[in-house]
Amino acid sequence: MAETARHPEPRYGTRPTMKDVAARAGVGLKTVSRVVNGEPGVTPDTERRVQEAIEALGFRRNDSARVLRKGRTASIGLVLEDLADPFYGPLSRAVEEVARDHGALLINGSSAEDPEREQELVLALCARRVDGLIVIPAGEDHRYLEPEIKAGVATVFVDRPAGLIEADTVLSDSFGGAREGVAHLLAHGHRRIGFIGDRPHIHTAVERLRGYHAAMADAGIDVRESWVSQGATDPGRVAAAAEAMLAGPEPVTALFSGNNRVTVTVVRVLARREDHIALVGFDDIELADLLGVTVVSQDPAAVGRTAAEHLFRRLEGSGRPPARVTLPTRLVARGSGELPPA
């Protein structure tokens, strides 16, 4: 990764503890605890020394550890990009289950695909003393997280890599999955295949389009500009893109849809037509089995579980350098992807 050169030694620091503060101030642990918790029984002079040690060390009270001692639980934060996208349901639940196995609560929030809001939410969760973070990033610059990571907030990025920092990352194989899905359509005789994807600044959208181009190149096909459409996944935009590709003198005979939101609309567009256009979609969707929709399926629960397990290994003290894990996708043939060209 390009970032490696800029951060030759990513330092995964640990937060200074009350013990460190006590040692530096030359007082007992109980005295530090009294100062931190605003309890009485400390002379002003001692309090001053403790406060100086706190500031010198950059100590922040670890509320999670504190609530743990009180019999309540630690917490991790999960930042999604769209609360209404069903892809995140099983992902979130898997993270929650791992968190629960580790005695931790999960707190979620959504960036609504807005980098500023992502940063605001991430820092709000850090200010609320989450022990760790799982982030599906909306932004492309995560240097704002470096002080938190160095202060010991374990962080794992999911679905899309972190921008400009080194961090643990769990991805699905968007490139490989899209390449396999398009190759599947090619194997069923299609040559004019359309690609409808998400907005081009999104990592997964770029990777899936790259997979489409790779499969088409493998088959020796020159991709026409009109066969590729990237943009918002709202039904209006997607339906117009699909209909444009299906019209004209050389219409596509098959479509590859870049994610679940796109697929849902393309399925509706194709259901209104008399002809039988082939379709492979990236991501599975509920009831796609009954509708016979062939998909390249990610396993969102496995993605969430893997990310959460990485996070807890980090929280348990793993000092390994940040790693990137890419999970495989799976082609599920159900009929729509096996139709021949009309």
Place this chain on the structure above:
Amino acid sequence: MAETARHPEPRYGTRPTMKDVAARAGVGLKTVSRVVNGEPGVTPDTERRVQEAIEALGFRRNDSARVLRKGRTASIGLVLEDLADPFYGPLSRAVEEVARDHGALLINGSSAEDPEREQELVLALCARRVDGLIVIPAGEDHRYLEPEIKAGVATVFVDRPAGLIEADTVLSDSFGGAREGVAHLLAHGHRRIGFIGDRPHIHTAVERLRGYHAAMADAGIDVRESWVSQGATDPGRVAAAAEAMLAGPEPVTALFSGNNRVTVTVVRVLARREDHIALVGFDDIELADLLGVTVVSQDPAAVGRTAAEHLFRRLEGSGRPPARVTLPTRLVARGSGELPPA
């Protein structure tokens, strides 16, 4: 409501402010701020007076107000019961949009339908200084929330009412919706109609079963015990229940499914059969239009929006007594509910 007698005057208190502390301690606001934030420049005697005022008033530093002053945002918490249930996607997103309109962040968590976990999560969010809470309750006793509500944490219950406390509540008309859905099947000639619902301790499950019984009673039909099945919504349990009702000497000719999770499985069971069993489901599901599934549709976005608007009116100082809002449902005929008896 029965609780009214026990709490004749529900007091929606407001949190004591730094100003109250300053007035009581006879010091300036800046001095209180210094003590609260652990800044230097306060004599031990003054600090003692401020601490006494803090304790006497039960003042808690409002971190949200503090971050607001720093140009960051306040926050509200939303506690769901299942992160993987697509019903909560649009509900959460609607809450988030209202929160954003009010300059607040939304933090989510899931009880996983466990009352203890609900309480743990709610209190964890309160400890992390959310300004308000929207709760889809898993438990039936919310007295643990009374101190928080009295301390000024505005709270709205959604989808199911609060237990043993008075609180703002936003519900869908589960009773009326189920009654209308079952009446729709009766109007299409069915007499033997099965009901498959969620676990019987869940408020919406009880209300929907009550709607079923009301519609059947309206039609003068004695409901057989074998026509009603309540329990977990996992596919195995639901499929077995549906198949049992469709077998035997007097099988049902129509099914009413009590929520989206049940409907998805019933649709699969019916798709495997040769005959044409009628179906009306409570809750809409994605792509139900293409599958021709008739539903009683709630509007989860409207439920979330209404709840969030109530919450922010409360946060803006509304002192009205707690209210219960019930939103209407809508029958959407798509084919499966209009089939005649086989």
